[in-house]
Amino acid sequence: MSMGSAHLSTSADSSASLGPAPHAPAAAVFGYLLSLGDDALVLGHRLSEWSGRGPTLEEDIALSNLALDLIGQARLCYAYAGEVEGEGRDEDALAYLRDEHAYRNLLLLEQPNGDFAMTMARHLLYAAFLDPYFKALAASADPRLAEIGAKAAKEMAYHLRHAAEWVIRLGDGTEESRTRTAAALDELWMYTGEMFEMDASETLLAAQGIAVDRGSLRPVWEATLARVLAEATLARPADRWMQCGGRAGRHSEHLGRLLAEMQVLHRAHPGASW
């Protein structure tokens, strides 16, 4: 997001010649970009909550680094979304001036950090999905989305590696770390189904080669998890009722609190610059 009046935009002037693929409905592309941006911002904010509180100095730095990548992804998506919408909303307006019902992020990503095992379990479940997702997005028919995918894919590779290494260490660690990690996976499992769901407009974009067919990534996701959990000596939780609704703006109470903290400064000083 920008600091004061200095807009850190990397977009408006960046790929001026690149726009949505012809015939793509702008409203669908806008909604899709918001989903991608909201996912990245909400998880990025969650990870940033660890800054200064990490279990070790190295891990504190690691989590802040990972948060920064996600917030960078959010900025690219919001800036492009604002251009597609064409109503003058920039990345700040989209991040700071929308209420929780307008946020479209996955429920998984707004879940509180919990203990370190919970944060790493959440990150593994999501990075195992997002890493192949961005690789696939790099082939999008929309050149702007393709370049965002290609750029972000490079970074998600180490997000996945970092989360996997920790889940293995914790799962195959002490009785305490093992118990906590197993409990975290178990608690978060009901939020994993939503990653693979697509509404009608995202399905349409996927059919046009603009968005990625989320369901097609399930085998890769399952294979990554199977490999990591085997090494962590942890069992894959059993499938059960899956929570959903984040994409439609139906969130847990946790998101409202997250947004309140994230948005308060911007809203308390509208238009402030320094």
Next chain:
Amino acid sequence: MPSEPERKAHPTGADDGTEALARARAAVAAVVDPEIPILTLEDLGILRGVAHQDGEIVVELTPTYIGCPATFAIRLAVEAALAAAGLPKARVVTRLSPPWSTDAITEAGRRKLKAFGIAPPAHATGPGALFCDPEVACPRCGSTNTRKLSEFGSTACKAQWRCEACREPFDYFKCI
């Protein structure tokens, strides 16, 4: 040649842009990375081009990491360098594609990193490798008996390593 400095300080605007372009290239080439100030933008491989278009200078930069906070500082530094060179009509644009890679760091850049005490990146690793560490030589003693302390360091682009031979901790500019 008394007229030369005079012309540099006060561009006439009547030239075809060749002279302005040369001045812009020289000015931008001297800008350094704010977090690793031994590297110029060219050493780092993030300068994608300097051109003269419709009476203004257009500089193309690419970010190293998507969320790198230095991106904004670099952009400002480029604009300031161009203004100081008498080229206020300048624009900095960001190009994401193709994404930056540590392979874009020049040989000169790699040598400067090592001399500065930062191990230069091992050449590109395949994307998505789940478990693997590169072989990294200690920038101080050259030993490859080194160990990764943390994949994340003081900036997005560096990892923390330690040499087991000379016991010196050092930064490693990691591959991406």
